Amino acid sequence: MEKRMKIFEVEPEGYKALVGLEIYVNKTELTHTHKELIKIRTSQINGCAFCLDMHTKDARKYGETEQRIYTLNAWRDTPFFTPEEQALLALAEEVAQISGHVKDETFKRAVELLGEKYVAQAIILMVAINSWNRIAISTGMMPA
Template identity: 35%
Template sequence: MPRRLNYFAANPKAVQAMIGVEKAVRQSGLEPRLLELVKTRASQINHCAYCLEMHTREARAAGETEERLHMLAAWEEAGCFTPRERAALAWTEALTRLPESGAPDSAYAEMAAAFAPDEQVSLTLAVIAINGWNRFAVGFRAIPGEPPG
């Protein structure tokens, strides 16, 4: 599928705003491996090949295993994720599938039990950011493994 638009060149201010959000996520104090799981899972749901390639590579660099990356698509049935990771993944699913899920109380309660209030905001920002990046990459047909612009 050919790239539709170089969104970095078309509107650098918009991309810089997204980069600012991403910087806040990276500086939030949440574990890098956890963030990569969240980014990978949202990208799976959103069918974003560009972000899947990027975040599975970054997850491996952060120490994530191939087995857990393979199990991520079925994380609810997999026993290899910690309670904190499972809470983050449930929250990621709820917010990424917001029209269907409505962000249920059960997902929030699980996340709130595993994350301090400031971490809850940071995790939510991480989900917002990856969903935004997915929409740029899918919408403009970014090519996996190539610069996005």
């Protein structure tokens, strides 16, 4: 894939609006671990190399282990993730693949383990990372 445009130069106001969502997410109660797991897993599903590169580096900076990063795409088959992380990852997968809808049981499990406010904040993050993935992929952003 070749770089197609720098969208922040072509449409700075739209880009700035999405940055505003990111600023909000950074002020939420979501832990760094939860944020990065959601960003990495969503970026895996969407196939966004730019975001995978960025967020695996960020995850390591916040103390995430190589083992968990490497097995994230198979999280259901490992003992490495907490029930709360599993609930968030299941929700993130269903939000990323929204045409299949978010199942009631997935949503209820997340709320049961994390509370309604935390899940609401997580969904906003999930929407944001899906947006960033789509911008990066459609404009040809490449990892440095």
